[in-house]
Amino acid sequence: MTEPRVRRAEIAIEQRHVDRVYTRLAELRAQAEAMRSKGYEIGHGAQREAVFEQASMLFERDMMVFHANQTLQTLDAEYEGLVFGRLDLVDQDGAGSDGTGPDGREPVYVGRLGIRDADFDNLVTDWRAPAAAAFYQATAEEPMDVVRRRVIRCSGQAVLDVDDDVLMPDAVPEDMRVVGEGALLAALGRARGEKMRDIVATIQREQDEVIRAPWRGVTEITGGPGTGKTAVALHRAAFLLYRHRRQLGRAGVLVIGPSGVFTNYISRVLPSMGETNVELRALGQVLDGVEATRQDPAPLAAIKGSLRMRKVLARVLRDTPPDAPTEMRIVYRGEVLRLGAKELERVRRRVHTQGGPPNRSRVRAAETLLEALADKAEEYAEADGRSMDRAELITELGERIDFHRFLVVWWPVLYPAEVLGWLGDERRLARAAKQVLDPTEVRLLASSMVDRSKGWSVADVALLDELRVLLGPPPKRRRRGRIELDAAPVRDRDGAGRPARPEHYDEYSHIVVDEAQDISPMQWRMVGRRGRYASWTVVGDPVQSSWPDPAEAALARDAAFGARTARRRYTLRTNYRNSAEIFDLAARVVAGHAEADELPNAVRTTGVEPRIEPIDPASAADAVRAAVGEMLGAVEGTVGVICAMSRIGQVERWLSGQADERLKVVGSLDAKGLEYDGVVLVEPTELIEESLTGRRVLYVALTRATQRLTVLASTPDWLP
Numbered sequence: 001m002t003e004p005r006v007r008r009a010e011i012a013i014e015q016r017h018v019d020r021v022y023t024r025l026a027e028l029r030a031q032a033e034a035m036r037s038k039g040y041e042i043g044h045g046a047q048r049e050a051v052f053e054q055a056s057m058l059f060e061r062d063m064m065v066f067h068a069n070q071t072l073q074t075l076d077a078e079y080e081g082l083v084f085g086r087l088d089l090v091d092q093d094g095a096g097s098d099g100t101g102p103d104g105r106e107p108v109y110v111g112r113l114g115i116r117d118a119d120f121d122n123l124v125t126d127w128r129a130p131a132a133a134a135f136y137q138a139t140a141e142e143p144m145d146v147v148r149r150r151v152i153r154c155s156g157q158a159v160l161d162v163d164d165d166v167l168m169p170d171a172v173p174e175d176m177r178v179v180g181e182g183a184l185l186a187a188l189g190r191a192r193g194e195k196m197r198d199i200v201a202t203i204q205r206e207q208d209e210v211i212r213a214p215w216r217g218v219t220e221i222t223g224g225p226g227t228g229k230t231a232v233a234l235h236r237a238a239f240l241l242y243r244h245r246r247q248l249g250r251a252g253v254l255v256i257g258p259s260g261v262f263t264n265y266i267s268r269v270l271p272s273m274g275e276t277n278v279e280l281r282a283l284g285q286v287l288d289g290v291e292a293t294r295q296d297p298a299p300l301a302a303i304k305g306s307l308r309m310r311k312v313l314a315r316v317l318r319d320t321p322p323d324a325p326t327e328m329r330i331v332y333r334g335e336v337l338r339l340g341a342k343e344l345e346r347v348r349r350r351v352h353t354q355g356g357p358p359n360r361s362r363v364r365a366a367e368t369l370l371e372a373l374a375d376k377a378e379e380y381a382e383a384d385g386r387s388m389d390r391a392e393l394i395t396e397l398g399e400r401i402d403f404h405r406f407l408v409v410w411w412p413v414l415y416p417a418e419v420l421g422w423l424g425d426e427r428r429l430a431r432a433a434k435q436v437l438d439p440t441e442v443r444l445l446a447s448s449m450v451d452r453s454k455g456w457s458v459a460d461v462a463l464l465d466e467l468r469v470l471l472g473p474p475p476k477r478r479r480r481g482r483i484e485l486d487a488a489p490v491r492d493r494d495g496a497g498r499p500a501r502p503e504h505y506d507e508y509s510h511i512v513v514d515e516a517q518d519i520s521p522m523q524w525r526m527v528g529r530r531g532r533y534a535s536w537t538v539v540g541d542p543v544q545s546s547w548p549d550p551a552e553a554a555l556a557r558d559a560a561f562g563a564r565t566a567r568r569r570y571t572l573r574t575n576y577r578n579s580a581e582i583f584d585l586a587a588r589v590v591a592g593h594a595e596a597d598e599l600p601n602a603v604r605t606t607g608v609e610p611r612i613e614p615i616d617p618a619s620a621a622d623a624v625r626a627a628v629g630e631m632l633g634a635v636e637g638t639v640g641v642i643c644a645m646s647r648i649g650q651v652e653r654w655l656s657g658q659a660d661e662r663l664k665v666v667g668s669l670d671a672k673g674l675e676y677d678g679v680v681l682v683e684p685t686e687l688i689e690e691s692l693t694g695r696r697v698l699y700v701a702l703t704r705a706t707q708r709l710t711v712l713a714s715t716p717d718w719l720p
C-alpha cells in the first residue's frame with residue numbers, strides 16, 4: 001500500500017502537467033475560433049467580387065471553415081481524461097520522476113490526442129502515434145525502455161489518482177515513486193453507465209496488437225464474451241483513421257452493430273477519442289430511409305435470412321404487378337388490336353428473359369409490346385389477305401399517348417417496399433417460392449407480410465436492399481433548369497462540413513462488423529454491397545451465435561469480402577466483463593456446445609456467486625419485482641432484466657412502477673453486446689425454446705453481468 005502522502009505528491013506532479021495541457025488547449029481553441037471567423041469574413045467579401053475570384057474565395061472559405069470546425073470538434077469532444085498515461089523511459093543518466101528535471105529523459109505523456117506547446121514540443125502524444133505504442137506493448141519481459149508506466153485518472157481537469165507499473169525495477173532511480181494497485185482491475189471494478197466507455201487508458205497488449213494490425217484485407221477478431229472485442233474494434237477504427245486518414249478518412253468508415261440499442265450503447269466511444277468521422281449503423285438501419293427495430297421470431301428470421309430468398313425475390317418481381325391491367329385494346333387504323341392476359345404475360349416474360357432490372361427495362365418493355373401488337377395486326381391482315389407495314393405500325397403506335405398510358409400501369413416503376421409486400425399474397429408467394437421454400441415456410445413468410453402496421457422487421461431490411469438492387473433505381477424526375485453535378489455543391493454538406501453522401505453510399509473504405517456470428521447470409525449481402533472497395537474488421541464469437549446455418553453464413557460472408565486475400569485472425573482470451581463466479585455458470589450452460597478453447601478466462605473474482613431462484617409462474621411478477629428491487633440496491637450502476645423476446649411487454653408492465661433510470665428491460669436478442677452491473681434473468685428455459693440455437697442464446701444472456709446475476713426459473717432444465 002502506498003503512503004497517502006506519496007500518492008498526493010505524485011498526483012500534484014501530474015496535476016501541474018495536466019493544467020499546462022488544458023491551458024494550451026484553450027489557446028488552440030481560440031485560434032481555431034479565429035480561423036473560423038476569418039473564413040466567414042472571406043465568404044462575405046466574396047459576394048462583392050467578380051465571379052472567378054468569388055469561386056476561389058468561396059473554396060478557400062470552405063476549406064478554412066471546414067478545418068476550423070474539425071479542430072473545434074476534436075477539441076470539444078467530451079473527454080474523460082484527455083491525458084491518461086505517462087511513460088518514464090530509461091536514460092543513461094537515470095530517469096527522473098518530476099517530468100522536468102535535467103537529469104532524466106523527458107517523460108512521454110499519452111493522451112486522446114496529440115498536443116504541442118507554442119514551441120512545437122510535445123505536451124501530449126496521441127495514443128495512436130508510434131511513440132505511444134510502448135504504453136500498451138511494454139511488459140516486464142520486454143520493457144521497451146519503459147522504467148515506469150503510469151495510468152493517470154482524471155475527472156474533467158482534475159487528476160484523481162495515479163497507478164504505476166514498474167517494468168525495469170533495476171533502472172528505477174532513487175527519486176522515482178511508485179504508486180498504485182493495478183489500473184486495469186480498478187477500471188473493471190468501476191460501475192457501468194448507460195454508455196460504453198473507451199478503454200484507451202488500459203488497453204492490454206493482446207488487444208493492442210489487434211488494434212494496430214495492418215489496415216488492408218480482412219482482420220477477424222474472435223473471442224468469448226467480455227474479451228473486449230467491441231472495444232478493440234472501435235479503438236481499431238480510431239487508430240486506422242489516425243494512421244491512414246488519407247486512405248480511409250475521405251471515403252469513410254462504417255461500423256455495423258446488431259441493434260439500435262447496441263449502437264446507442266457504443267456511440268460515445270469514438271467521439272471520446274476525438275473521432276467523429278465514423279458512421280454507426282444497426283442492421284435495421286443499413287438501408288437509407290428505413291429504421292427497423294422489430295425482431296422476427298427465430299424460424300421466420302431463419303427463412304428471411306437464408307440465401308434461398310434471393311431466388312424467391314428474383315422470381316416474385318417478374319410476376320404481374322397486382323394492379324396491372326390484364327387486357328390491352330388499342331385502335332389502329334380503324335381496327336381494334338387486343339392482347340389478352342396470357343399474351344400479355346408472354347410479353348412480360350420475354351422482357352424479363354432478356355435480363356436487366358425492371359426499372360431499367362421500360363423501353364424494352366415498350367418495344368416488346370409493340371412487336372406483339374404488330375404480330376397481332378399481321379395476323380388480322382393475313383386473315384383478310386391484306387398487306388401491312390410493320391415498321392409503320394410500330395412507329396405510329398409507339399408515339400401514341402394511349403399506348404404510353406397503358407405502358408406505365410402495365411410496367412410500372414416498382415419500389416422495394418411494394419414488391420416485398422406482394423409476399424403477403426400466399427398464392428403469389430407460393431408461385432415464386434416453388435421448389436425453394438416448403439409450404440409451411442411459405443405460410444409463415446406470407447402471414448408475416450400481411451399486417452404492415454408494425455413496420456418492417458430487422459430481417460426485412462436485407463430483403464428490401466436486395467430488391468433495391470434487383471429492381472434497379474427508379475428513373476429520376478428531371479427538374480427543369482437544374483443541372484445535376486457529380487460533386488456535391490457546398491450547401492449539400494453535413495454538419496461537420498463534409499460533402500453529404502449520396503443515398504445508398506457504397507464506397508466505404510473500411511467496415512467494422514460487430515457480433516458477426518449473427519449476421520444472416522442475406523444481411524452479409526447487404527453489408528457486402530457497402531464495402532465493394534473496403535477493408536474489413538470483423539468481430540464475433542461463434543459460441544454466441546443465434547444463426548442456425550453457420551456454413552451458409554460463412555459462404556455469404558466470404559462473398560462479401562470479395563477477392564481480398566489478406567486475412568488475419570486474432571483470438572482474445574481474457575474475459576474482462578464477468579466475474580469468474582458468473583462466467584463459471586455461463587460456461588456450464590454452454591459446455592456441450594463449445595470447444596474448451598472457445599471459452600475465455602474470467603480473471604476477476606468478486607466472491608459473490610450468482611443466485612438461482614425457483615419461482616412459481618403464477619407469482620412471477622412479484623418474484624421479478626422483488627429480485628429487481630434487491631439488485632438495484634446491491635449494485636451502483638446499471639441493472640438489466642433479460643427475458644425472452646415474447647415476454648418483453650409483460651415484464652415491462654410488471655416493472656412499470658420502478659422509476660429508477662438505471663433499470664432496463666431487454667429481450668434476449670437485443671441483449672447482444674450489452675452489459676449491466678446487475679442482471680436479473682427471467683425464465684431461462686424460454687430463451688432456449690425461443691431460439692434455434694438454444695443454449696447459445698442463453699449463454700449470451702448469462703454473460704451480460706459485471707457484478708451480480710440472479711436467475712429466476714420455474715423449471716430447472718436449463719441447468720445441465
Ligand SMILES: Nc1ncnc2c1ncn2[C@@H]1O[C@H](COP(=O)(O)OP(=O)(O)OP(=O)(O)O)[C@@H](O)[C@H]1O
Nearest residue numbers: 199202203204225226227228229230231576577673
Ligand atoms: N483493456 C481493458 N481495460 C478496461 N476495460 C476493458 C478492457 N477490455 C475490455 N474491457 C471491458 O470489458 C467489457 C467487455 O468488453 P466488450 O463489450 O468489448 O467485449 P466483447 O468481447 O465485445 O463482448 P461480447 O462478445 O459479450 O459482446 C467492457 O466493459 C469493456 O470496457
